[in-house]
Amino acid sequence: MNGDELGQLRTEIDSLDEELIKILALRFIATSKVGIIKAAKSLEAVDPSREAIQAQRYSVLAAQYGVSIELIQKVFRTVIDEVVANHQAIRESTLK
Numbered sequence: 001m002n003g004d005e006l007g008q009l010r011t012e013i014d015s016l017d018e019e020l021i022k023i024l025a026l027r028f029i030a031t032s033k034v035g036i037i038k039a040a041k042s043l044e045a046v047d048p049s050r051e052a053i054q055a056q057r058y059s060v061l062a063a064q065y066g067v068s069i070e071l072i073q074k075v076f077r078t079v080i081d082e083v084v085a086n087h088q089a090i091r092e093s094t095l096k
């Protein structure tokens with residue numbers, strides 16, 4: 001591998017990282033809207049049955065794309081925990 005290839009690969013990685021962050025931002029916008037709807041309907045912040053279905057799907061997709069299932073589950077656990085904390089905050093702010 002020459003220096004040119006290394007540089008090109010790092011440029012590709014930087015661009016993919018930006019896409020990941022952009023997609024996460026879009027996901028948080030969508031989940032915030034869900035949080036507002038759930039707070040308005042007095043629904044719990046956490047939905048374990050929905051999360052179980054998603055976890056199943058993440059495993060299938062991880063296998064399909066050849067990515068570690070454990071890694072994907074950990075990444076989404078971190079993201080979903082953040083969403084749930086955000087939903088709890090929305091719920092508490094609407095109760096006041």
Ligand SMILES: C=C(O[C@@H]1C=C(C(=O)O)C=C[C@H]1O)C(=O)O
Pocket residue numbers: 031034045046047048050051054079080083084087
């Ligand atoms: C977004 C929701 O709220 C929570 C967060 C989820 C997520 O980030 O995907 C899934 C289920 C819920 O525990 C939802 O209920 O759909």
